[in-house]
Amino acid sequence: xxxxxxxxxxxxxxxxxxxxxxxxxxxxxxxxxxxxxxxxxxxxxxxxxxxxxxxxxxxxxxxxxxxxxxxxxxxxxxxxxxxxxxxxxxxxxxxxxxxxxxxxxxxxxxxxxxxxxxxxxxx
Numbered sequence: 267x268x269x270x271x272x273x274x275x276x277x278x279x280x281x282x283x284x285x286x287x288x289x290x291x292x293x294x295x296x297x298x299x300x301x302x303x304x305x306x307x308x309x310x311x312x313x314x315x316x317x318x319x320x321x322x323x324x325x326x327x328x329x330x331x332x333x334x335x336x337x338x339x340x341x342x343x344x345x346x347x348x349x350x351x352x353x354x355x356x357x358x359x360x361x362x363x364x365x366x367x368x369x370x371x372x373x374x375x376x377x378x379x380x381x382x383x384x385x386x387x388x389x
Contacts (some may be wrong), residue, residue: 274335277328278376281306284321287375289347335380342382346372349380362386369387 278284285306288294294311301307305323310344312318324330339345343360350356353375360370369383 271318273318273320275322275370276333276376276378277322277324277330278378279324279330280376281309281323282322284374284376285309285311286319287352291345291352291354330377333378335378337380337382338384339382340384342350342368342370345382346370349374349382354380 276284283297285294285296288311289296292311293314297310297312299306299309305325307322308317309321311321319335322328337345346356346360349372357371357373357375357379358369360368365371365384366386367383368386369381371379371381372377
């Protein structure tokens with residue numbers, strides 16, 4: 267078996283606001299976007315560097331659920347600040363961890379938690 271890719275899909279209340287938030291704080295580009303009855307049924311976002319993820323509004327089939335997403339980024343402190351300034355909440359401050367990563371966690375305005383980190387020593 268060969269798994270080519272796993273793409274996270276975030277189910278939120280208020281997908282249009284989520285798309286704007288992710289564009290603002292991550293520099294994400296919204297690609298394919300589908301709506302029905304004023305709600306987002308599918309939106310694909312691409313982060314700088316080519317990483318893809320998806321967003322949709324909650325509905326009777328897909329409810330809002332907690333998802334942890336790990337992001338390797340060169341400036342986790344800066345990204346955490348941007349996320350908080352945009353309405354996110356710092357769960358754990360970015361700090362040097364004993365396992366060799368500078369890392370912290372932010373809950374976005376839609377309830378998803380993003381673990382932001384970078385290796386302390388790049389080889």
